[in-house]
Amino acid sequence: MTVSFKGKSPSRRAFLKGAATAAGALATAGAARAAGDPLITEVQPWASGFGDGVDETPYGLPIKFESDVVRRNVEWLTADTISSINFTPIHALDGTITPQGCAFERHHSGAIELAKEDYRLMINGLVDRELIFTYADLERFPRVNQVNFLECAANTGMEWAGAQLNGAQFTHGMIHNMEYSGVSLRTILEEAGLTKAGDLKDKWIYVEGADASSNGRSIPMEKALDDCILAFKANGEALRKEHGYPVRLVVPGWEGNMWIKWIRRIEVTDAPVESREETSKYTDTLADGTSRKWTWVMDAKSVVTSPSPQSPITHGKGPLVITGLAWSGNGAIKRVDVSRDGGKTWAEARLAAPGQKMALTRFYLDIDWDGSEMLLQSRAMDETGYVQPTKTQLRAVRGLNSIYHNNCIQTWWVKESGEAENVEVS
Amino acid sequence: MTVSFKGKSPSRRAFLKGAATAAGALATAGAARAAGDPLITEVQPWASGFGDGVDETPYGLPIKFESDVVRRNVEWLTADTISSINFTPIHALDGTITPQGCAFERHHSGAIELAKEDYRLMINGLVDRELIFTYADLERFPRVNQVNFLECAANTGMEWAGAQLNGAQFTHGMIHNMEYSGVSLRTILEEAGLTKAGDLKDKWIYVEGADASSNGRSIPMEKALDDCILAFKANGEALRKEHGYPVRLVVPGWEGNMWIKWIRRIEVTDAPVESREETSKYTDTLADGTSRKWTWVMDAKSVVTSPSPQSPITHGKGPLVITGLAWSGNGAIKRVDVSRDGGKTWAEARLAAPGQKMALTRFYLDIDWDGSEMLLQSRAMDETGYVQPTKTQLRAVRGLNSIYHNNCIQTWWVKESGEAENVEVS
Numbered sequence: 001m002t003v004s005f006k007g008k009s010p011s012r013r014a015f016l017k018g019a020a021t022a023a024g025a026l027a028t029a030g031a032a033r034a035a036g037d038p039l040i041t042e043v044q045p046w047a048s049g050f051g052d053g054v055d056e057t058p059y060g061l062p063i064k065f066e067s068d069v070v071r072r073n074v075e076w077l078t079a080d081t082i083s084s085i086n087f088t089p090i091h092a093l094d095g096t097i098t099p100q101g102c103a104f105e106r107h108h109s110g111a112i113e114l115a116k117e118d119y120r121l122m123i124n125g126l127v128d129r130e131l132i133f134t135y136a137d138l139e140r141f142p143r144v145n146q147v148n149f150l151e152c153a154a155n156t157g158m159e160w161a162g163a164q165l166n167g168a169q170f171t172h173g174m175i176h177n178m179e180y181s182g183v184s185l186r187t188i189l190e191e192a193g194l195t196k197a198g199d200l201k202d203k204w205i206y207v208e209g210a211d212a213s214s215n216g217r218s219i220p221m222e223k224a225l226d227d228c229i230l231a232f233k234a235n236g237e238a239l240r241k242e243h244g245y246p247v248r249l250v251v252p253g254w255e256g257n258m259w260i261k262w263i264r265r266i267e268v269t270d271a272p273v274e275s276r277e278e279t280s281k282y283t284d285t286l287a288d289g290t291s292r293k294w295t296w297v298m299d300a301k302s303v304v305t306s307p308s309p310q311s312p313i314t315h316g317k318g319p320l321v322i323t324g325l326a327w328s329g330n331g332a333i334k335r336v337d338v339s340r341d342g343g344k345t346w347a348e349a350r351l352a353a354p355g356q357k358m359a360l361t362r363f364y365l366d367i368d369w370d371g372s373e374m375l376l377q378s379r380a381m382d383e384t385g386y387v388q389p390t391k392t393q394l395r396a397v398r399g400l401n402s403i404y405h406n407n408c409i410q411t412w413w414v415k416e417s418g419e420a421e422n423v424e425v426s
Numbered sequence: 427m428t429v430s431f432k433g434k435s436p437s438r439r440a441f442l443k444g445a446a447t448a449a450g451a452l453a454t455a456g457a458a459r460a461a462g463d464p465l466i467t468e469v470q471p472w473a474s475g476f477g478d479g480v481d482e483t484p485y486g487l488p489i490k491f492e493s494d495v496v497r498r499n500v501e502w503l504t505a506d507t508i509s510s511i512n513f514t515p516i517h518a519l520d521g522t523i524t525p526q527g528c529a530f531e532r533h534h535s536g537a538i539e540l541a542k543e544d545y546r547l548m549i550n551g552l553v554d555r556e557l558i559f560t561y562a563d564l565e566r567f568p569r570v571n572q573v574n575f576l577e578c579a580a581n582t583g584m585e586w587a588g589a590q591l592n593g594a595q596f597t598h599g600m601i602h603n604m605e606y607s608g609v610s611l612r613t614i615l616e617e618a619g620l621t622k623a624g625d626l627k628d629k630w631i632y633v634e635g636a637d638a639s640s641n642g643r644s645i646p647m648e649k650a651l652d653d654c655i656l657a658f659k660a661n662g663e664a665l666r667k668e669h670g671y672p673v674r675l676v677v678p679g680w681e682g683n684m685w686i687k688w689i690r691r692i693e694v695t696d697a698p699v700e701s702r703e704e705t706s707k708y709t710d711t712l713a714d715g716t717s718r719k720w721t722w723v724m725d726a727k728s729v730v731t732s733p734s735p736q737s738p739i740t741h742g743k744g745p746l747v748i749t750g751l752a753w754s755g756n757g758a759i760k761r762v763d764v765s766r767d768g769g770k771t772w773a774e775a776r777l778a779a780p781g782q783k784m785a786l787t788r789f790y791l792d793i794d795w796d797g798s799e800m801l802l803q804s805r806a807m808d809e810t811g812y813v814q815p816t817k818t819q820l821r822a823v824r825g826l827n828s829i830y831h832n833n834c835i836q837t838w839w840v841k842e843s844g845e846a847e848n849v850e851v852s
Contacts, residue, residue: 039546040558046688047638051536052668053507058496060527062485063667065541070484081479093662094607095571097523101486102663110477115491120465132466140745142792145521145778181520181778181788212473235661236519237528241489242478262472319566352571352607362607366568 071102074170082110087173090325091310096177096360100240103176106152106256108213111242114262119246125267128193135246141183144229147359149177149327151298153255153282153404160402163422167310171410171422172303177360180250182231185224197268206273207249210262217258218272227252253329253358254296257282287399300388301407302326302336302380313418317371326361328382333361335381342375342411342425343390374414375425391424497528500596508536513599516751517736522603522786526666529602532578532682534639537668540688545672551693554619561672567609570655573785575603575753577724579681579708579830586828589848593736597836597848598729603786606676608657611650623694632699633675636688643684644698653678656689679755679784680722683708713825726814727833728752728762728806739844743797752787754808759787761807768801768837768851769816800840801851817850
């Protein structure tokens, strides 16, 4: 087994600040620690005065000590920030819900500001009645709630050619997971009427956004009528500007580029439009120069979020929580395994809750770390029986020309110091 | 049936601004609407220029159009804002998750700022080993994830004497619902060892916070070992300052006052401490002047969040989404009914997802509103068979002296204009 790292550094802004605190030994006897600890023996200022009142924060923000837990972009990745990506700080989060405030963004012509009064949604093409809805109209249809992950097709895309980016935020942070509330796309299509469309098996919809890029994509009617939502809210509150306020499309399990933000038009068509976003972009070029056609589903994938390059072990050997995220665009995660030796041996991780369809699953493996180096990997399995492949397996099928849909097993080299690096094992 | 409203107005700041948009008729034919609608016929500025880049919002905030969707306090309710309450804007939210930024706060001596490095948790009393944990120590124990509602015992408390506050945010907004990640309290108690405590059936823990109020409460050992968590994260990210950063106690289904923020000490005891917070405060005085002892559980309850006084109907008659929240401290919600005639007749609402134990459940009832006035109510039933009582039923048992644990059915008088008022029916 060889270990190689040929990483470019992310932007200066992206470097992790040092871990906040030197960890004490676990289960230190209280008396011994207390004697020398002014935090125990003395009255603290926060225990002898008043804190902030309830009028201080009409809308609350993260505490200042967490100012590192933010989205970060990688400055050299794109020429301009209006057509770029920033990344969710997954190395610093736990659980499964991603707060909107730190959920990654991808824009093609910047995040626009569109008031509800100015919002219109047109349905046209092969429908019985072409319709235009205001936001207030949409609110009058029956609503649904769903927790779904959104993963950018390009997530982990830099890793095809080797270990590139040093941190789970940068390798796997083009993902978020929210509870959406809105109207089923099926409801709106049925409102427009699909009789005229005839046999729905070979029909499509073409969806586009109100931003300058319009970012149009074709979606087969079968998926459109299955589980897509026109979402108003994410995690209970209005979508934020950067996530498509006031209405975005949710396409569970399919690549994020199809989740049209600021959605303005749905056209029922008898063929895919073959737009820029699904031909010259968002396709994978294979070794022979051809492209795979229709790569919508995000296959089963997982990553260890801690320990990881941005979340090193600071407490030395002994009890250690290994944790990460797993997901599949084909259904629920059934099992996650963790390897500490680069894939030679595996241990089954504990899922924090049973996997839900097209939603993030949190896994944990609680170990007693002996202080020796680890080649840490995770491997997801979904309800279809699909197993997350190694990078070698993926390259054998797809070559090295791809950008999108890299769902291979990720390796972190955790050193004796507790620091970690993005590496490849072979 | 009589209708009465003797409401005090909330503070000026609390008044709802007018609904943002005049709603169009549902399913208006596109051609007709498009002809006169410059939002359809003209190129819009947001479709012909660039929006914000991905470096604009390292941590994203709600869009400016949603600036009304914030926590609000009621100025006359308490003498000082450092020992007061603000309310979740539940009238404007959907789904079940409450973002931390708009999740209600209750402080007894203000929200303190406590860095992870300065955090200590002591376990003492009838334990085998008295221990002191740093934050970094706690992170090394196996973690759990749980979605739970927190309801203040005083939620809806002003309503005992009649319809007082005009809006779901003020009558029912002392509630929030988050996904918590942290260490099971059982794990930490077992780390300290409970052999010395002997028979655990009659043992207790006493928990207190690091703020000046300390807000100490006694919890029976059975509950402490059941489902409580020492939580680090809420909805994936660190607790915010006002929610107890860096560690708070989660006590599923039990009154919010017991969910100690900035938790600093857990003492195992052989009896309840009978602290201020569980004797002179947070008890209910009955009609005969005696108090109910131990009123921990928040019984099944529900409220229609829209339409409601702060969320009037603005679109006239026709399709209308009635929605609200239901919860129970005794387990999962099994069913919610909605009445449009003040409780004479009921229709079963649709649950957005099957109820989960001690977590908010979203319900919907989709109706064709004929434009006549409604006395809108909701009634929750939980898995124990318990049915949410009317105010009359609750008063018959508890009298009028109570402040806490008012879980009665709420009535909104929705007028022909679509505006709504908090009223009592009898």
